[in-house]
Amino acid sequence: MVLAHEIGHTLGIGHSDVPTAIMYPWYQKNITMLDEDDKMALESLYGPTQKFVHNPYNDKSTTTTMSTTTMQPTLHSTVTNICDIKSVDFMFLASTPSFPNFRLYIGFNRFLWKFDLFDIHIPLHSEYVKDYLPQKTQFEPISHIFQNSAGNLFAFNKLTGDCYTTSFPDLTILEINKVPIPTNSKVDVIFQTNSGQIFVFYDQAYYIEFNDGFKKILNRGRVSDRFLGLPKNPTAAFRYIDGYIYFFTQDTTTTTTYYKFSEYSRSVISSGPFDWNLFGIPWPNSSLKEQLKALLTRVLSIYE
Template identity: 30%
Template sequence: EYLRKFGYLSGASKETGNLMDMKDLSEGIKRLQRLGRIPQTGVMDRRTQELMQKPRCGVNDNKIVFGHRKKRYTLAPSKWEKKDLTFRLYNYSPDMPMHDIRNIIYGAFQVWSDVTKLTFKEKMHGDADIMIQFASKYHQDGYPFDGKGMILAHAFFPGTGRGGDTHFDDDERWTYNSSEGVNLFMVAAHEFGHALGLAHSSEPGALMYPWYQGFQTKFALPRDDVAGIQTLYGAELPDLPPTKPTQPPRSDDGYTVNPTDRYPTGDPPDPCTKPFDAITVIRTEIFLFIGNWFWRLDSRNIIKDPINLHKFWYGFPSNLTHIDAVYERPTDGKIVFFSGDRYWIFNANYLVTSFPTKGRPITDFGIPPDVKKIDTVYVWGFNNRTYLVSGDMYWKLDANNTYVEYDYPRDMSIWMGVPVPVDAAFRHWNGKTYFLSGPNYWEFYDLKMTVRPGYPKSIAKDWLKCKNT
């Protein structure tokens, strides 16, 4: 039954399995043994029986092709013909709080968006490309779960109808950041690989290996999985950029954006004690900037090591010392940086073609020439429009994010309770808008146009988990 279910016996069934040639049965067992990295005896020995008891994905292994020395990944018969995908959590497991499950799901999608051009957006109602469900036993998709134990989850390859849908066995005990139970993050990241068009890999260390590999404290997507998904959707913003840009270096004409070198190159400042210059969400990570350094905070609130601005974003003038404001443009996903009275537009981590290294003046947006810097820029979740703030004034950009609306600026007092001046503001992936000033942050209550009660709160304590705060 196991060999039939997971694709090792072609054409076998409960009714005809006893009529199969013993040679076919032996070859099927050998294929399973080869994939499981145990001796290929061709008989149902002890090691094979133990392998068949291991927890695993419910998707079969019949698309795995052996023989490649470098390429172990396997592509499914289908892929998405678009890069912007939606998902919806149909229900939740009782094993964890809802907000923890949502953060885990976001983090599992981020595993794939970090290395491709894919984006994922949650829908709260209606249909989505990837419908996510916790279910038990028979759940109306033709692939019933088996109760607590072997099959942990399954997903459908891209397509219409059930294509992309991902189901988790609700009889398992789902956990997070723990070696006990079944780690939801690891299983979800694997299943989303199927939902995006990857079949199982024959590489034991790959995320797409059929068997559950347990909790990993510092997970990084293995090279085999990266190669597979980028074959389908191309590469995007790298996690660790090359030492030198792969495009020809641009000449710097010496334009000074801001001559104040607050944080010279060298050791990065301490984010637990220094205020942030700018903050934004790019893809599914929070980027935090201080001087010419930045940090990345993922959906699990794990902060990554600091990276020097000029070693990641290629195209800034060499004497740029800090970023005042930054945001990801909702119209096309390009990233817009502000420093002093200039701005730059990047595609991933490269300056867009033909954009001047010295930047362009912020007056391009209709900002008055006496405004010398933008304090912050953010996309407000209430209306998905972009706002620029300088001192006690703010502007709203038009729907194309190219020019300010005609009846602006307006006074920041409209945003009741928001500190003036504000250091940074951004829309979190939970849809909420946060304002930062000094060591504190405020959550904004959109419907009442005021900050929520109980604020300000500590950035270092709540977001960065700093000690001695």
């Protein structure tokens, strides 16, 4: 509580005369949440909070309806706030000279959110995933997107097996390849390591290691032999700025488990329930303690 009180001063807030406020000048036990007086002081300095995210698809209906004129489905997102997302279809980092800070792209249910890792604001608007794909691929079932070591975006068509390498951010197709895996096999995840190799997991048991661009197979084998501690059913994977590979398994429709993997020790070093605080993203719905933890996590990620 004392730390939170002093952070309040750092933000420019003076003392409060409300005994239940964190900014009350005398120490009070068991105060773990912001009082309304604290919130009013913050809003007077920085403006009101926005608890809900505008979504271009969102209206009072949460179902999928069919247009009688175009016979195309009209989508309505059931997610009005990104912090309500408990699982992801994909995540990837990307940067260009036009925005030198890394941005974290979060894909869920055909929608995309962007988050600047060195900004304190949460994403306020969702966008179409297809708008971040080349026009040729906008209506294809694309998954496993990431930015490779050359700065280009890689996207995989899970039905045809086509791999699109596109320039970023102008999204010009540079190359189209096929992932050379056994016929009728199902791709689970695709990701690139810090050292540049691309790994494809398939059939919940096997992997193939390629050089950048899928020009050459470097290795192949069982996931359990090369990636110690990983489960058999990862649904997404991406390389984060801390140097680790994060894998995700969707256990139920509302619960996801993360696995933090070190490519140097070739083992899982931590795992647990999925939490946005893993990536230093504080949500306004979180408790004060959780928001402070997210802030400190971001600071540590800069200096580690």
